[in-house]
Amino acid sequence: MTVNSSKSPDAPRTSCIQCGSCCTKGGPALHKQDMDIMRRGVIMPQHLFSLRVGEKVYENVVGAVAPSREEMVKIKGKPGSWICLFFNEEEKNCGIYQDRPMECQALACWDTSAIEAVYAKDRLTRFDLVGPQDAVRKFMDAHEKRCSHREMARLIGLLSSEQAEKAANQILDMVLYENDMRAMLVQKAGLKNEHLDFLFGRPLQEALKGYGLEVKNIRGKLALFPVGNNP
Ligand code: SF4
Incomplete structure (x- = not known):
C-alpha cells in the first residue's frame, strides 16, 4: 500500500471503486x-x-x-x-x-x-512482537549489532577510498555471518525459513543490490562485484 500524493490524478473520485x-x-x-x-x-x-x-x-x-x-x-x-x-x-x-x-x-x-x-x-x-525472554531475541540483538545497515552503508562509502579492500572484506564478513546464522537457526534451532525476514529483516545480500553491488561465490569464497559484472 503506497501513498503517493495528497490528491490522486484520477480526481474528482470521492469513494473507493475497488480498482485495487x-x-x-x-x-x-x-x-x-x-x-x-x-x-x-x-x-x-x-x-x-x-x-x-x-x-x-x-x-x-x-x-x-x-x-x-x-x-x-x-x-x-x-x-x-x-x-x-x-x-x-x-x-x-x-x-x-x-x-x-x-x-x-x-x-x-x-x-x-x-x-x-x-x-x-x-x-x-x-x-514489540518478540520479547526479551524469547530464545531468538539474543540472535536478533547480536545480528543487529554485527550487521547493521548503517555500518554497511559506512563501509560501502569507503569502497572508493584507499581502504577499499579492508572495507570490502568487512562487508563480506557481515554477509557470511548473517548467512551462517540464518542457516544455523533453520537447520539446528528449528526456526522456520519463512519467519527469517520478519526476525532479521531482508538479507544483506539483497540490500547490497540497492547500492549496485552483489555478492558472488567464486571458487568457495565470497566476493563483491558491481551488479552485472561477470567475473
Ligand atoms: S490487500 Fe488488504 S492488507 Fe493488503 S494492502 Fe490491500 S487492503 Fe491492505
Whole structure:
C-alpha cells in the first residue's frame, strides 16, 4: 500500500471503486493499533518482513529512496512483486478485508490526508512482537549489532577510498555471518525459513543490490562485484 500524493490524478473520485491499485504497490506497515490482528493470528510472522534502521527504503510520502530512520514491520509482497500478499488479483479484493491493518483503513487514494496523519505514528517493530525472554531475541540483538545497515552503508562509502579492500572484506564478513546464522537457526534451532525476514529483516545480500553491488561465490569464497559484472 503506497501513498503517493495528497490528491490522486484520477480526481474528482470521492469513494473507493475497488480498482485495487493501492494494494499492488506494496503492503502496509503495521502499527500498534494492529496488535490485535496479530494476536488473533490473522496476520502471522510468515506474512511479514522487517525494515531495519538505515535500510534503504522508498519513503512514499517524501517520494524518494532514503535510509530508514526507524524500524518497521510490513506485509510481504507476492513472490517477485510488490503486490500485497493478501490481495486477490482475480476478485480485486482484500483477503482479510474485515481485519485489514490500520493504514489500509485510513487510506483513501482521492484524499490522502488521513493516512498522512497516521502514517509515521506508533509503528510496530519486530521488537514489540518478540520479547526479551524469547530464545531468538539474543540472535536478533547480536545480528543487529554485527550487521547493521548503517555500518554497511559506512563501509560501502569507503569502497572508493584507499581502504577499499579492508572495507570490502568487512562487508563480506557481515554477509557470511548473517548467512551462517540464518542457516544455523533453520537447520539446528528449528526456526522456520519463512519467519527469517520478519526476525532479521531482508538479507544483506539483497540490500547490497540497492547500492549496485552483489555478492558472488567464486571458487568457495565470497566476493563483491558491481551488479552485472561477470567475473
Ligand atoms: S492488507 Fe488488504 S487492503 Fe491492505 S494492502 Fe493488503 S490487500 Fe490491500
